Amino acid sequence: MDLVLDIITWILMLTGCVLLIITGFGLLRLPDLYTRIHAGGMADTLATFLIFIGLALQSDDFLVTAKLLMVIVFVFFTSPTASYALAHASFVAGLKPMLDTTGSDQRDSADPDEGKD
Amino acid sequence: MIIYAVTAIAILVSIAMALGRAILGPTSYDRILAANAIGTKTVLMIGVVGFLTGRPDFLDLALVYSLVNFIGTIAVLKYFKFGTLRGGLTSTQGKD
Amino acid sequence: METETLALFVDLFLMVLLVAGALTVLTVRNLFVATMLLGIVSFTMALTFVSLDAVDVAFTEAAVGAGISTVLYIGTLALVGAQEKTGVKFSAWPLAICLAVGAVLIYATYEMPPYGSPDNPAQTHVAPRYVQVSPTEIGVPNMVTSVLASYRGFDTFGEVTVIFTAGIGVLLILSQRRRKRDDEAEEEAQKKGTQSKLRVSLTGLGSQHDLVPHIVAKLLIPFIFVFGLYVQFHGDFGPGGGFQAGVIFAAGFILHALIYGLQFTQRVLSPQVALILIVAGVLIYGGVGIVSMLMGGNFLDYNVLLPDSVAGQHIGILIIELGVGITVAAAMLVIYYAFVGRAEPVNKLPD
Amino acid sequence: MLRTISLFLVLMAVWLLLSGYYTPLIISFGIASCLLSALIARRMEVVDNEGHPLHLGPRIVFYWAWLLKEIFKANIDVAKCVLFPKTYLRPNMFTAKVTQTSDLGKVIYANSITLTPGTVTVDLDNDTVMVHAMTENSAEGVKSGEMDRRVTAVMGEA
Structure with missing residues (x-):
């Protein structure tokens, strides 16, 4: 039984790790702010969920499990709010998103002057 | 458990990449995004380190971050939108 | 051995990130950018404390760094503007002095006792007594x-x-009386139900109602308070303990002020009451000291408070x-009231 | 008043889960703390059917289960985008109608959109959301209106 739990934890947390690395990669690689927000969202949602569920499977204390689940719930409430606040702030400040390009003219929107009016 | 150590290293690498975004910019918003991303990863790291060292009372720290970390971003939104923190974000300001 | 290598790796990695x-x-x-980057430094610092097993310090860093400092910095930026003064001349002397002091400090680290060694002065001075006696003398699980x-206790009183x-x-x-007329005008505008000039978006873009933060804040504020009080009573x-709890509790109020506006929050807890509370906290602390003196002990000697000395502690x-928490x-x-209440809107957006 | 009492009970449950020390002293501190928090929250006017939405009941739990499945699928999409931007990345922005009438429903909808990576709510106005999507595929998830329908059903407004 313990072995099964261990294997599940391994799978969950390794998937979480892969997602985290992809997130970091996406933050560096994607062409403009709005697409990077999507990449950041991966770590906020699924990676957090997988890693903390993996930890919860390993804890034998009920209260620790409860705290882990609480962290997940709070992160699921606050992280989209923070993302919205960021996206809305940059939208209000006039930062234009880069729309439907095929990756060749990526550098356009990464221009710092875009933020100004 | 080796998986804790693996996860901790993955989180650190991810933090380093986000820090790279913070250093590169180019706009302020990218840096806020990087700060947010590092915040979430700090929550993860604290949870994992707590299990790695066998002291789950670290989870209280993770709870603090998950509860109050978005306040800063809301302040940023308000500053960008109104240039001040005085007024409310909504016009439904409560009944008098 | 495995864990030691890992700990060393984590510490080094964090140090590189920090620098x-x-x-x-x-x-x-x-x-403004500097403020956001300081937030990142704070996260890394908290992780460093966690890695050094200094949970209480990490907790303080977490509470202050996540909840308060960014908001206060932005409040300050709203006062002074986000652009650093240009044309600061480069001068060689300060740089030379900094480098010299840094070199001396690095040289001094070679004379420091090895990291984590049990014979360090820090480990042999009073620490053994704390570790051995405090569980029976004070009876509190958290030795910190x-x-x-x-x-x-006397030091903490000083803090x-x-x-x-x-x-x-x-x-x-910051809170000298001024702009009385502006305040009145703002209140007038609010009574009439018109938008005061402070709440018009700088670029005119975007919706007037920010529903998302509004509703989420409403949902979370009670939980922030309960969590703050939980931290207070489980120190x-x-x-x-008191420091962390106070900061978290204040973060709840600051979130409310960000969403509903300063005026409404000041109606919930007026600046005068907050002022009284600052004083009350210090008086409660000092009062315990006085009471213990009256009961025949030294200042802040809790043993005499109750017949059983452990219960007294x-x-x-x-x-x-x-x-501490109240203060x-x-x-x-x-501080938040004072900074934010004084700020005029800034008319230029940062990049 | 009833809402304040139920908020107090919820907070008390959270306290008991956090605390782990069930001595009379600590539990009475817990009761005092939860009471204080509930009263301050009431004074701040955050306790209404938006700030303390107990009326949603178990329906919201089923919704979360569905949302989790969507998050799974969306994460795979975004991961593909990050790894192969040339083939998959098609950022676009569009507005969609919001059919919920209550503020809470709109916010649940907007946050659900943001929670599924690949779509981010940029602006939420009276009855429209402006969404930035990473691919046509993820945009389709919002445009098809299934999430909107489900949120409306959870809110009991359909």
């Missing part, structure tokens, strides 16, 4: 709390006084932690 973050803060000219609140002074000082400098058992620590929360709030 990189700090250097970036130094090089950026836009103060028994050191801070009991053995070194609370520092926070008290900071709150009062900010209040004296004896785990990480936490326990109750003494609980009460002074409460005093910290009220001081944070007063």
Whole structure:
């Protein structure tokens, strides 16, 4: 039984790790702010969920499990709010998103002057 | 458990990449995004380190971050939108 | 061995991140960007404390770094603007002095006792006594709390006084009566139901109602308060205590002020009441000291508070932690009120 | 008043889960703390059917289960985008109608959109959301209106 739990934890947390690395990669690689927000969202949602569920499977204390689940719930409430606040702030400040390009003219929107009016 | 150590290293690498975004910019918003991303990863790291060292009372720290970390971003939104923190974000300001 | 290598790796990695973050803060000219990067440095610092097993310090860093400092910095930027003064001349002397001092400090580290060695002076001086005796003498599971609140209660009293002074000082400098007319005009506008000039978006883009933060804040504010109080009362058992609790509690109020506006929050807890609370916290702390003197002990000697000395220690620590919590929360709030209440809208957006 | 009492009970449950020390002293501190928090929350006017939405009941739990499945699928999409931007990345922005009438429903909808990576709510106005999507595929998830329908059903407004 313990072995099964261990294997599940391994799978969950390794998937979480892969997602985290992809997130970091996406933050560096994607062409403009709005697409990077999507990449950041991966770590906020699924990676957090997988890693903390993996930890919860390993804890034998009920209260620790409860705290882990609480962290997940709070992160699921606050992280989209923070993302919205960021996206809305940059939208209000006039930062234009880069729309439907095929990756060749990526550098356009990464221009710092875009933020100004 | 080796998986804790693996996860901790993955989180650190991810933090380093986000820090790279913070250093590169180019706009302020990218840096806020990087700060947010590092915040979430700090929550993860604290949870994992707590299990790695066998002291789950670290989870209280993770709870603090998950509860109050978005306040800063809301302040940023308000500053960008109104240039001040005085007024409310909504016009439904409560009944008098 | 495995874990040691891992710990070393983590520490080194964090150090590199810390230095990189700090250097970036130094090089950026836009103060707003610097603020955001300071947030990152704070996260890394908290992780470093966690890795050093200093949970209480990490907790303080977490509470302050996540909840308060960014908001206060932005409040300051709204006062002074986000652009650093240009044309600062480069001068060689300060750089030379800094480098020289740094070199001396690095040289000095070679004389330091090895990291984590059991024969270090820090480990052989008073620490063994704390470790051996405090469980029976104080009876509190979290040794940090028994050191801070009991053995070194006098020091902590000094720290609370520092926070008290900071709150009062900010209040004296920033909250002199001014712009009375503006305040009245704003209130008038609010009564008439029109948008006051402060709540018009700078670029005119975007919706007027920010529903998302509004509703989520409404949902979370009660939980922030309960969590703050939980930290307050469980400082004896785990990480936490008055300082952290006060900051978290104040963060709840600050979130409310961000969403509903300063005026409404000041109607919930007026600046005058906050001022009284700052003083009350210090008085509660000092009062415990006076009571213990009246009951025949030394200042802040909790043993005499109750017939059973361990129970006396326990109750003494609980009460002074409460005093610390009240002072910290009220001081944070007063500082926020003072900064934000004075700010005019900035007319230029940062990049 | 009833809402304040139920908020108090919820907070008390959270306290008991956090605390782990069930001595009379600590539990009475817990009761006092939860009471204080509930009263301050009431004074701040955050306790209404938006700030303390108990009326949603168990329906919201089923919704979360469905949302989790969507998050799974969306994460795979975004991961593909990050790894192969040339083939998959098609950022676009569009507005969609919001059919919920209550503020809470709109916010649940907007946050659900943001929670599924690949779509981010940029602006939420009276009855429209402006969404930035990473691919046509993820945009389709919002445009098809299934999430909107489900949120409306959870809110009991359909």
